[in-house]
Amino acid sequence: MPKEVTHGSIHVDRICSKKPDRDATCEPGRKDKTKAKKRYLKAKKDRRKKRKSTTAPVSKNATEGVEGGEEEEDEDEEMSDAESAADEPPPPPKPEHRPKKRRKVEVDVPETQNTHSEADVHIPEATGQEAAAVVSEKPDPQPTTPNALPSFPAPTRPDAPSRATLALQGLDKALIQADLIEPTRVISINVESSDDATGLSPRMKKRLGELNVTELFAVQTAVIPLLLSEPKQWQLYLPYNTPRDLCVSAPTGSGKTLAYVVPIVEVLSSRTVTRLRALVVLPTRDLVLQVRETFEAVGKGRGLRIGTATGQHSFAHEQTQLVADRSPGTTETTTKEQGVLDIVMEKFTMPASLTEHMLVCGSSQKPLMLFYLVHERGVKNALVFTKSAESTNRLVKLFEFFESTWMSQGGEYQPMTVQAYSSELGASDRKSILERFKKQDINILVCSDLISRGIDISHVSHVVSYDAPVDMRKYVHRVGRTARAGRAGDAWTLVEEQEARYFKNMLKSADHMNAVKRLRISEKDVESLVPAYEQSLEQLKEAYSR
Numbered sequence: 001m002p003k004e005v006t007h008g009s010i011h012v013d014r015i016c017s018k019k020p021d022r023d024a025t026c027e028p029g030r031k032d033k034t035k036a037k038k039r040y041l042k043a044k045k046d047r048r049k050k051r052k053s054t055t056a057p058v059s060k061n062a063t064e065g066v067e068g069g070e071e072e073e074d075e076d077e078e079m080s081d082a083e084s085a086a087d088e089p090p091p092p093p094k095p096e097h098r099p100k101k102r103r104k105v106e107v108d109v110p111e112t113q114n115t116h117s118e119a120d121v122h123i124p125e126a127t128g129q130e131a132a133a134v135v136s137e138k139p140d141p142q143p144t145t146p147n148a149l150p151s152f153p154a155p156t157r158p159d160a161p162s163r164a165t166l167a168l169q170g171l172d173k174a175l176i177q178a179d180l181i182e183p184t185r186v187i188s189i190n191v192e193s194s195d196d197a198t199g200l201s202p203r204m205k206k207r208l209g210e211l212n213v214t215e216l217f218a219v220q221t222a223v224i225p226l227l228l229s230e231p232k233q234w235q236l237y238l239p240y241n242t243p244r245d246l247c248v249s250a251p252t253g254s255g256k257t258l259a260y261v262v263p264i265v266e267v268l269s270s271r272t273v274t275r276l277r278a279l280v281v282l283p284t285r286d287l288v289l290q291v292r293e294t295f296e297a298v299g300k301g302r303g304l305r306i307g308t309a310t311g312q313h314s315f316a317h318e319q320t321q322l323v324a325d326r327s328p329g330t331t332e333t334t335t336k337e338q339g340v341l342d343i344v345m346e347k348f349t350m351p352a353s354l355t356e357h358m359l360v361c362g363s364s365q366k367p368l369m370l371f372y373l374v375h376e377r378g379v380k381n382a383l384v385f386t387k388s389a390e391s392t393n394r395l396v397k398l399f400e401f402f403e404s405t406w407m408s409q410g411g412e413y414q415p416m417t418v419q420a421y422s423s424e425l426g427a428s429d430r431k432s433i434l435e436r437f438k439k440q441d442i443n444i445l446v447c448s449d450l451i452s453r454g455i456d457i458s459h460v461s462h463v464v465s466y467d468a469p470v471d472m473r474k475y476v477h478r479v480g481r482t483a484r485a486g487r488a489g490d491a492w493t494l495v496e497e498q499e500a501r502y503f504k505n506m507l508k509s510a511d512h513m514n515a516v517k518r519l520r521i522s523e524k525d526v527e528s529l530v531p532a533y534e535q536s537l538e539q540l541k542e543a544y545s546r
């Protein structure tokens, strides 16, 4: 066998060396043609010549056709082999593995791929006519622009609606154009008469009398008769005849709680079917407890059961309290987040009996100013608001140091009892502290904004904002802890020099600047307090460095 072969023929050589039986078919030279085959080939050649002479000039496709013809010839040769095989002795038995796969190996792969890619990818080139057609599809040249364009009005920016206007959007007309009630209006509760303007049942009148409520305050005169007059006589509302929705805005301490507690107790007292019938949603847990106490006091002896949900117990427990209650009637109080209506109610009225003051001072002077208010201005039974639980604790410590030093220097003096009241305390501790404060065992309660909403402690005669409130709403809630139910009260705000402008602007924008008196305190005013103050500062420093 010749060994000088191309790369491709090396495979052939290997195949042949492995399969000696196939040598005859693998030989490059073929065996001699039979007569029949020669005849067949000659006839075929003639046919081809004939065909060539009649065919059109050669094109690419024609070339492919010729190649196809060669393939056809090979096939024909194989066919003729098969035909001639009939004349010849039968071939030796074929090996088990046909060389079909082997023949695949013979193919030079890169060459084949190239051939295919050329054959498959056929990108027709645009002829001259096609190019002309493309050009003719282009749009017509741009129309000529006119010399002068029409002028449009210059854009203007419309005024943005105010926050108050936005807040009122979509609200009922009744909410926007509310009925105004004269703050001095009261209705006396006449226990003897069964037909006075209050609309209350004799039983309720008696109970309110026991609670020292002898007249209805302004907000109550507007709400209670409205809720009790239709349908007459303290019955459950008929499902098709319920009272209208009611939205009330009234100053702090004006008696809003009784305005809804009294009608709820009156109406639910006539129920026969047990179910949850009233839901009261409040902003803080402490307020929930307070309102619950009011319900218990007013509804005493009516068989109503009041449940509370503040998130302090498991959901299942609170659910059982409220829904699976077996009592004849049920009321629920729960907490809520601030809602949209709070925004609408930005217009507020301060209690008429409240006096407001502000003191501008350096931040290091604030404790001294507080001690001045306590010792020179008679601030007692006071709530002192700070910005955080941490500053509450620090201020209480400093206050205690100051009181003991002051007493030791001043001789006969009853020191103030100061107590911290913050979110760091547990619920039971907070409750007992409030009780002691109500009994006046504690003179000054230093607290964060925890109790600034709704908490009602009647004897609070002063509110001191030791850290100035950050917004008007907070200010209103804080100062509203005093001057409640028509009593006199004083509110004091200590404003650091760098905060003064912000605080004043806040008051101005609420149209409240004139209501707050500015108090100026000279060095002489606090002179007597300074030695004890400096000593207490040293003590505090030591206590914190330990």
Ligand SMILES: Nc1ncnc2c1ncn2[C@@H]1O[C@H](COP(=O)(O)OP(=O)(O)OP(=O)(O)O)[C@@H](O)[C@H]1O
Pocket: 212, 213, 214, 215, 216, 217, 220, 250, 251, 252, 253, 254, 255, 256, 257, 258, 453, 454, 455, 456, 458, 480, 484, 485
């Ligand atoms: N008709 C009344 N007669 C006497 N005292 C009343 C009357 N109504 C309410 N009070 C008392 O006035 C105080 C303040 O009432 P209440 O707590 O309901 O005010 P409020 O308007 O809810 O205040 P806030 O807005 O701060 O929550 C309470 O101590 C309450 O007992």
